[in-house]
Every structure is written in C-alpha cells, then in structure tokens.
Amino acid sequence: MRGAGGRRSGPQVPDGLPVQLGSQRRDDPPGTERCEMCQTVLDERHGHLVDLDQRSIACACRACYLLFTHEGAAGGRYKAVPERICHDPGRPLDGADWNELQIPVAMAFFFFNSALGRVVAGYPSPGGVTECELDLEAWDRLAAEYPLLGELAPDTEAIFVHKDEVFLIPIDMCYSLVGELRMYWQGFDGGAEAREALASFLAGLRRRAVALERRALEMEER
Numbered sequence: 001m002r003g004a005g006g007r008r009s010g011p012q013v014p015d016g017l018p019v020q021l022g023s024q025r026r027d028d029p030p031g032t033e034r035c036e037m038c039q040t041v042l043d044e045r046h047g048h049l050v051d052l053d054q055r056s057i058a059c060a061c062r063a064c065y066l067l068f069t070h071e072g073a074a075g076g077r078y079k080a081v082p083e084r085i086c087h088d089p090g091r092p093l094d095g096a097d098w099n100e101l102q103i104p105v106a107m108a109f110f111f112f113n114s115a116l117g118r119v120v121a122g123y124p125s126p127g128g129v130t131e132c133e134l135d136l137e138a139w140d141r142l143a144a145e146y147p148l149l150g151e152l153a154p155d156t157e158a159i160f161v162h163k164d165e166v167f168l169i170p171i172d173m174c175y176s177l178v179g180e181l182r183m184y185w186q187g188f189d190g191g192a193e194a195r196e197a198l199a200s201f202l203a204g205l206r207r208r209a210v211a212l213e214r215r216a217l218e219m220e221e222r
Contacts, residue, residue, distance in 0.1 A: 025081065035063040048081040048172045050155050057172050058083070081156045086168040087209040088148040093164045097145070100138045107198075108132070109174045110139070111158040122174075124181045126190075148212055160205070162198075167205050168212075177201050 018109045033042045034056035036049070047065030049058045059066070060080075067073055068080040101121075108123040121134040142148040149159055151168055158174045177198070184193035 001071075033059055033066055035059060035061040037061070037067075040064075044063060047083075049078045050081060050171065051078055053077050054156060055115065057175065079156050081170045081172050082153060084157075085170070085205060085209045086148060086151065086212050087205075088146070088212040090213075091146055091166075093146070093147070093161060093163070093166050097142055098161070098164075100135070101142070102135055103132055103150070107160075107162045109158040109160045109169075110134070110152075111171055111174075112152045112153055112154040124178045126182060126185045128182055129175070129178050132161060134191070149211070165202070165211055169205065186200065 031203045033046075034040065035042055035046075037060055040061045042061060044060055047060045047062060049060050049065065049068055050056075051058055058078075065080050068078045085177075103121060103123070105123050108121055110119050110121050112118070113120045118136060119134060119139050120131065122131045124130075139149075143152075146166065148166055148168055152159055156171055158169055158171045160169050160174060180197050180201075181190065181194050184197050185191065186194065189195075190198075
C-alpha cells in the first residue's frame with residue numbers, strides 16, 4: 001500500500017479512523033507489496049479494501065478487489081474502495097459555510113464511519129491524522145446544500161476540502177497524503193517540501209476529477 005511498509009499494526013487513530021496496513025514476507029525484496037487476501041505480489045497500481053472489523057485499509061490484487069465491489073461480499077466485512085474522483089466546480093465552498101464547521105485549519109477530510117454512525121473529520125499534522133470535533137448539525141445542513149457531500153459512500157470515500165475546493169475522493173488517498181506530508185513536515189507550517197507535496201496532490205485531483213453533473217449524466221446513459 002502506498003505509504004505503508006511491512007505488515008504491522010500501529011496505534012489506533014482516535015475514534016475509529018482507518019489505519020493503513022501492508023503485507024510483506026520476510027524473504028521479499030524491500031518494497032514488495034502483497035495482496036492481503038491471496039498474497040499475490042502487487043504492481044504499483046492496485047486496489048484497496050476497507051476492513052470494517054479492523055478499521056484498516058488493505059491492499060488487494062485486481063481479482064480480489066473486484067470480489068468486494070459487490071454489496072455484502074464476505075458478510076459485509078470488506079468494502080472495495082472506489083476509484084472515482086469527483087468535484088462540483090459550480091459550487092465552490094463558501095467561506096461562511098466552512099467556518100460553520102469550526103475546523104481549525106484550511107484543509108481537512110470527512111468520511112462516514114458506519115461503526116460510529118456519524119461523519120468523522122480529520123486533517124494532516126506532523127503526528128499523522130488529527131481528529132477534530134465536528135458539528136454534525138452543520139454538516140447535515142451543508143450536505144443538503146452541496147450535492148457533492150451527499151454523494152459520499154460510507155467508509156470508503158472522503159470529502160476532501162482545501163480552502164474553497166471540494167473533492168470526493170477514495171479514502172486511501174487521504175491517508176497517503178497524510179503519510180507524505182508527515183514525512184516532509186518541518187516547522188510550524190510544514191515547510192516548503194510539504195507545501196510542494198500538497199500542491200502536487202491538488203494538481204492531480206484537479207486533473208483527474210470528473211464534474212458531478214457529467215458523472216450523473218454518464219450513469220443515466222448506462
């Protein structure tokens with residue numbers, strides 16, 4: 001998994017935020033990653049699964065990934081992380097609405113944790129993911145006002161906000177970003193390398209994101 005080493009369990013992030021795990025055999029060359037399900041060696045581009053029992057994210061080969069795209073597979077324990085990235089360029093986030101959420105930074109991500117039955121908010125910090133209190137009533141109001149927020153799939157997708165930009169992205173991308181920023185972080189504001197990593201991440205989102213209206217039209221045409 002991107003940003004993960006060998007198979008090990010680290011400290012749990014507060015309140016059930018997913019923790020990335022990797023899989024590697026003792027005799028594997030450094031950097032080798034294996035499917036958590038069948039132990040097949042993975043290439044650079046592979047799928048991810050959310051393990052709802054362990055509240056973790058696991059790497060998976062394409063065949064195993066596709067098995068868990070069906071609702072209720074493996075008794076519902078595992079969910080495939082979707083690969084879509086969406087935005088709604090016609091509805092940038094209003095500053096007053098962002099302030100209503102009372103998030104202390106200009107960048108954060110939000111996902112629905114089905115074990116807790118509510119939306120959880122977090123943001124990158126020198127120590128990894130920092131969870132913050134979220135006004136759930138304010139979130140519900142914004143979700144009704146901003147269609148992109150209502151598209152959020154439980155456990156596997158996140159709403160990523162940076163200033164007035166809002167994206168719907170795979171949950172694993174949030175944790176990859178957190179790991180990368182933690183690696184580069186220097187000083188109070190992160191430093192030049194962390195800012196460069198964030199700029200590259202945002203550029204990739206802007207390049208890959210599909211407008212919400214266009215995605216809805218594509219789904220209707222199918």
